[in-house]
Amino acid sequence: MNARDSILARVREALRGGSSSSSFAKATKDEHVAESETQLVDGSSEVRQFLPKVPGDFAGQVALFAERSESLKTEFLSCADEAAARAQLKLLSDREGWESVAIPADSEIRALATEVSITKLEVSRSTLKTDLEKVSAGITGCDALIAQTGSVLLTAKSGGGRALSVLPVHHVVVATSSQLLPDLPAAFELLERKYAPNFPSFMTLITGPSRTGDIERVLVLGAHGPRKLTVILVGGEGAEK
């Protein structure tokens, strides 16, 4: 018997030994939480009631995202429209003294970065990781922003692959107001709706710049990933919703 079959056989054998007298599934029974699977399957509305509360309106969600960003040390900028976003990127580039940026081969991000007049590395299969490591910043789009946690949801598709959003020292995310979602269940609903069953091979929730507390529990930013995370929300301010 190969290992696969013997592990599965042991699992089945183990499960045949009853669990009625044990503390196993006690939590299930005690708290009257759904025991049947059908009830567990459609649970995101229930989970939503347990998680931290999120305002129902757009302005409230923007405010919550801004508040979460501040405590995470994410720089959050909102601007009225694409023209303002282009100007914002230019300002950012000047302020940070960027020498080069990396962008996905994506016409929207390219259009937004037109005023940033420095070397632009458009990532592709032939991009060297040593080159990508050296750029001043990586600019990407995303799939969603999540107000509840101040997170950015991106995938290998929306984020220009796996490395662009983690290798450069500064990650800039551009999002539109329609991408702002209230909470985590909504983010996972979006992933299923948008991609299932052909999910990108990589999807991630980014919540603040890279950090560590491994030395005496002192917070240090930029452990391995970006030291800076900037989120620009287009249509987050002064725009009619």
Added chain:
Amino acid sequence: MPSAASQFNNDATRMVADLGHRQMVQQSLSGYQKTRSSNANRFQDWESARSRAAATKDEAIRHLDRYLEQFEEKLVARGAKVFWANDAMEARTYILDLARAKQARAIVKSKTMVSEEIHLNEALEKAGFQVVESDLGEFIVQLRHEPPYHIVFPAMHLTRGQISDLFQQKLGAEATTDPEALTMTARKALRQAYIAADMGITGANFAVAETGMISITENEGNARLTSALPKIHVVLLGIEKILPRLADLPLFLPMLATAGTGQQLTCYNSMVGGPRGADEIDGPEEMHVVLLDNGRTRLLADAEQRDALRCIRCGACLNVCPIFRNVGGHAYGTTYQGPIGSVITPHLRGLQSWQHLSQASSLCGACTETCPVKIDLHHHLLQNRRNAVAEKGSPFQQVGFKAFAFVVNRPGLFAFAVRAMKCFSPLQRLFNATPADPVWPWTKSRELPSFARKSFRDLWKQRTS
């Protein structure tokens, strides 16, 4: 070699006397406790979230065979390879053979406790591969040739001064006591490792059956780099990591962060479901997922304790445990420390050799109370004590417990015994805390409580008469 039990007794005795160490641990954990409770309070209903998480894990465990097959099928469909390993040796052999076949030279790893469990680093290094731990805490303990001190905070026991000395010695760094400067030294050293590595090894916090994805929770970005840059990505995980659905993650991710590090959400929660896709620009060419049993099915067969397989390795039970906080992580001598380690190690590595850990508990229940998936930890410690004695108790235990049961089941005899003990009590005082004291193992470091003047039974009689 001393037995695990005597090793534990020696180390624990030494560590509890080390006041500096105790202070350091208490201080490290005080910040965690504050942020943890403030984040749990942000939940609209933390208690229901715990019940829901426990029920979801139970569901995964009840149908573990089916979910494992589903997980494998989905992953394979997207071009990943899945390898099943009965034990540590099979898992090590697979990874070693793979590294040889692919002519990997440098291997970069992100934190995985399962690799500690199977002693993967030693095996790879012995075979001539260069292995670098990339999680900062793991990197530090690797440089010190030490096992991780805590499943979530591997270098929690070290001061910045010690880390600075280490970096000066091993990396030729400048002396500094600034945690930021120290972190940047490690960042620089490890960047080179990422660029050079041709194989990346990560663990997984969850394995989503429905979509065939692993989910990795981290703060530093090292797991992201490890799964993005090298051309081969190896994932090592225990079979208990299964979650039924993708929609379970919005519950488990914030719960793990809250219980584990006191954050609302850790910095990166990444889901990986295969090697680079046909239309994607980067990512590894190959993804290998190693599913490890190594004693987990034994724990599954114990209906009374199988809820321990719900464990999401958040480390919360360590953080609140009065034993862990005093003896520290290394004294346990196990991969998994603290209450959860004391519960599962006897199942993974043998009851008789590891049952002493279930004695190292005040049974205060703080672990059970804090566990985000409601594992009945302190009762399992009691059950392990019972099972160990039933299986092979010492003559003293066999006779002692029988005698105790005989006495306490007979009210008259019990009353007599209590009175007799009271008479002996002044006699004991004469020898108190000397080796001649019959209860010397207790009194050498503690005070023996004195008998109350009136017993509960006396007081009760007075009340009712």
